[in-house]
Amino acid sequence: xxxxxxxxxxxxxxxxxxxxxxxxxxxxxxxxxxxxxxxxxxxxxxxxxxxxxxxxxxxxxxxxxxxxxxxxxxxxxxxxxxxxxxxxxxxxxxxxxxxxxxxxxxxxxxxxxxx
Amino acid sequence: xxxxxxxxxxxxxxxxxxxxxxxxxxxxxxxxxxxxxxxxxxxxxxxxxxxxxxxxxxxxxxxxxxxxxxxxxxxxxxxxxxxxxxxxxxxxxxxxxxxxxxxxxxxxxxxxxxxxx
Numbered sequence: 001x002x003x004x005x006x007x008x009x010x011x012x013x014x015x016x017x018x019x020x021x022x023x024x025x026x027x028x029x030x031x032x033x034x035x036x037x038x039x040x041x042x043x044x045x046x047x048x049x050x051x052x053x054x055x056x057x058x059x060x061x062x063x064x065x066x067x068x069x070x071x072x073x074x075x076x077x078x079x080x081x082x083x084x085x086x087x088x089x090x091x092x093x094x095x096x097x098x099x100x101x102x103x104x105x106x107x108x109x110x111x112x113x114x115x
Numbered sequence: 116x117x118x119x120x121x122x123x124x125x126x127x128x129x130x131x132x133x134x135x136x137x138x139x140x141x142x143x144x145x146x147x148x149x150x151x152x153x154x155x156x157x158x159x160x161x162x163x164x165x166x167x168x169x170x171x172x173x174x175x176x177x178x179x180x181x182x183x184x185x186x187x188x189x190x191x192x193x194x195x196x197x198x199x200x201x202x203x204x205x206x207x208x209x210x211x212x213x214x215x216x217x218x219x220x221x222x223x224x225x226x227x228x229x230x231x232x
Contacts, residue, residue, distance in 0.1 A: 004157075009155065034220070034221075036221075041226075042225060042226070043119075043205060043223035043224055043225045043226050044158075044205070044207075044221070044223045045223075046220055046221070049220060090157065090158070092221075094219065102146070102209060102219060103148075103160075103209075103221060105157040105158040106157055107155055107156060107157040108155075108157055
């Protein structure tokens with residue numbers, strides 16, 4: 001069965017420090033992987049996606065993620081966190097359009113940034 | 116701007132009342148989804164539609180109904196509201212990606228926060 005695990009419910013980092021948010025997935029075929037960010041009271045915004053090719057993908061706002069097939073992971077990183085990065089982050093795995101339920105989301109990681 | 120529009124943004128219902136959450140997209144996409152988001156639970160798929168006139172259940176459809184009479188609109192109806200339906204509801208539609216495999220990226224509405232008392 002398809003599933004996405006985000007083992008960290010909440011993370012606190014200092015502004016300027018590096019960040020890594022973990023994501024592990026279980027999927028029976030080649031996964032399409034996504035990271036979304038949700039600011040308080042807002043909808044979800046796409047940060048980055050992996051479909052194929054280079055396993056290190058760059059996204060918006062200085063984020064990047066690395067796909068590691070051997071570890072079934074797609075961890076999100078940022079070298080230097082800004083206070084505006086405080087938000088909820090969701091990892092998701094997607095399927096090809098032929099299947100009805102195309103997307104499976106993790107439970108999210110809440111990021112707090114302290115000055 | 117092209118996107119997904121949800122109304123209302125906030126609503127308080129009494130137990131047993133009914134209401135409809137509206138969702139409209141202007142991207143001419145076939146697929147549309149309704150998710151609910153609960154703290155610590157991520158997003159759960161309620162219903163989805165693959166085109167006008169076609170809908171199907173997701174993971175958590177009980178207590179909800181949907182219709183899809185047009186490509187643009189995908190309303191979600193709660194017939195007898197219960198406290199367990201207190202949640203934030205998101206409508207979304209997948210954009211056709213440029214990848215050859217056709218993988219899609221979801222565009223979300225801003226959400227509808229529903230409280231049932």
